[in-house]
Each structure stands twice: as C-alpha cells, then as structure tokens.
Amino acid sequence: MKKKKIFIKTFGCQMNEYDSNRIYDSVSKIGFVKTYSQSDADCYILNTCHIRDKAKEKVYHEIGRVKKLYRDKKKPIMVVAGCVAQAENEEMVKREPYIDIVLGPQSYHKVNFLLKNHIANFKQEETEFDTISKFGYFDQIKNNNNKVSAFLTVQEGCDKFCNFCVVPFTRGPEYSRPIEKIIFEAEELIENGVKEITLLGQNVNAYSYKENSKEFRISDLIDRLNQYSELERIRYTTSHPKDMTDDLIDCYTSCHKLMPFVHLPIQSGSNRILELMNRKHTVDDYIKIYERLKKINNEIEFSSDFIIGYPGETHKDFEETLNLIKQIKFINSFSFIFSPRPGTKASKLEMIDENIAKERLTLVQSKLFNNQKEMNRSMENDTIDVLVENKLEKQNKFFGRNKYISPVIFDGIKSDIGKIVKVKIQTSNQNTLFGLINKNMRAA
C-alpha cells in the first residue's frame, strides 16, 4: 500500500516538540510517513502555542499560507493541534472551513482514529482532558526518537494558576506519569542511541507519582537515569521555584550526569509583582535556592524567564528586576512583555503604557544579553566538553552543546556524533561558541 505523507509544523515549547514526535510515532502505525516538504503532504498538522500575543491570528495566517501552497494540488487533511486548538476548539472549524480536525493536547491518542475516519467536509473536534488515556495509549507505542538529545515528558499540566498564564487552561490539571513507564520509555531512547535526556513538564519538578504509599519525585527519576552507563547527560525543564525541594537539590551532589545548569523562571524581581502574579514564591525564596546550589557546586549556572510590564509594574518594581539580574548573573534567559491571555485573571487588569514596557524590555534584554556574551567570552581559550549532536547542513562543521546547553560549532568527524569531545574555544558571540576539537584529549 502506498504510504501517505504527513508534515507537522511545531510552535511553542519543548513539550510541543515532544508531542509532534509522538504523533509521528503514532500515525506511522496507520501508514503515514514523515515528510520534510510542507507542500507535498497528505496530512498537514499545525501544532500550536497559545502562550503570548496574537496566537490565534497567527494560526489563521498559517492556514492561509497552507491554502496557497496547495492551491493547485489535492488539499491535505488539515489538523490544528496544540494549545490554540484546546483554547479555541470548534470555533476554529466554524471560522476556517479549510480545517478538518481540531485536536487538543490531551486527546492525541485519538489521532489515528480521526485520520482513519476522515471524510471530506466532515469536521472533527477532540479537546477532552483525557490525560491518563493519552499516556496509556502512548505507553504502548515505541518512542522512535534516535537523535543524540531527546525530550521525555514526565509531567503535564499545571495547578498553579499564575494570573497571567493560559497553560492550566490549555494543558489541564497536573498529571505525573507512572515512574516505570517513564523508565521504560527512557530505555527505548537509550537503545535508539540517545545520549542526553531532558525530562519535560510544565512544572517538571512538581513530578509526584504515588505507588504503594511511596511517593516518587523527579529526584527519583534523575537518580534512576543516572545509572544508565550509555546515557551521558540528564536535564529537566521547566521548573517552578516552589518545587525546588531538598531531594532535587541533593541530586546535584549525587547524580554526576545531571548538568550544572538550572532553568528556573522567576518572572519578576519584585515581591509585590510576584504576589500580584500569584506566583507563590518570593525573590528571597529564589535567592536561597541559588545560594544553596552555588554552595554545592560553584559551576552551576542559572537561566530564567521574565515578564516585563506586568499590570501595575512601577519603576521601582522594574528596578528590583534589574537588581536581581545584577545579583544573579543569569547566563541566558527569556524575557517578554506581558501579553494578556483570554480567560486569565491578569487579562482583565489595566495594561501599563506600551512604550514604557518596550523601553523596560530593551533595558532588561541588554543586561541579559550582556551576561550571555560575557559568559561565552569567558570560555574563550578554554577546552570544554561538548556532546556532539550533528553535522551542519551547509558547512563541513559539527554542532554540539556544552554543559550549559550553549551551542558549540567546531571541526570534527562523523564518528564524533553522539560522543563527548574536548573542544578548544577560539571565539564566541552572544549565542554560540566556536572552536577546534582536541583530538588527543577526548573526554572519558
């Protein structure tokens, strides 16, 4: 039987990337193969993100683009998946009849059924929060990801309800997968040749799975993964300061494969704003975590997320954010102007002046980008460990990452892929380190 082609365009966070890969794994069971050409697919999936800005409008714009691509060809089955699908549900097919299927993130286990039963002009919509069935289904389907570095979702959803955030509405309540199912999937990845696993969750460090009156936490997952000799590196993202518990902090002593890099969003350096955001932690809580980890290992570095111009943010609040950035030298970070999201509490609040918010963002980013440049510059002339991921497409150079997840580009040979090599850094810019491999000094 002729294989059908499927193309998925993925927006948003790492979890969407993981989900897209799992959708490919699922549809391969009903004769679909992944295509890299977006203008030649039998099924076209947009895996969407709702976190900021005009997310919904962007999706309709994308569909307009797909329509043009297929103007003279057979229309693909058009699927909108991800967080916009969840938030907008059947409204999407009403507004844009080109869409055939609307599929929310907790209904991905239905993708094969929906595609098999697709009939032209018959619209289907699945946006139930059916997380247990979803993971139960995917537990039966092999994870075929064989890249050097792979994501593995262990926890999904959020019960924290920060006042600005749509995630609790689009991903549903917090759910932690059974530990043995996660380990089984990790073993599949390791067998496929994966060398680095990043444990994923909207609040990954809130992972909590109870069995026979014992609670398993993310520290248990890290500890188990640390024991696989073929696995080189462990990471986790995204964390909440409230869930940085002692057992997780202890992993930085006991698990040598856990990378010394903590992405820990704070959002603001002002306690007043954190309270208005309903963040459930203070700046002081955050600094204590930072100091504890630095004491364990001074090489541990931090990155964070900042929301600038939250409703009510005064000049003083903003100054406090700048002070925090001075105090904690985040080596890279994400920062965005507050974007009112439909259905959230903060969307009803009065916005601060747009120009002031833009000025503040520029200032905060100049500080954050400077830290990043300085950090990279400080590594020039050092020889560092790099996990080699792939060869660059258009150059005879190789791509890998250092322990802080910074991209490194260097000379190399194909057999280095999947290995940790020593690279002497020669130059750098804000995002990337450039160097030469030290062939006589490969890391153990």
Ligand code: SAM
């Ligand atoms: N769970 C993580 C935490 O507690 O920080 C964050 C997950 S969220 C998917 C990623 C980031 O998006 C947040 O840290 C926040 O900085 C940003 N974000 C969420 N809602 C936003 C909004 N309404 N406007 C601007 N940025 C937003």
Ligand code: SF4
């Ligand atoms: Fe959103 Fe993170 Fe807050 Fe949950 S904890 S509501 S995911 S920002």
Ligand code: F3S
């Ligand atoms: Fe976006 Fe949904 Fe992830 S809103 S950031 S794709 S959880």
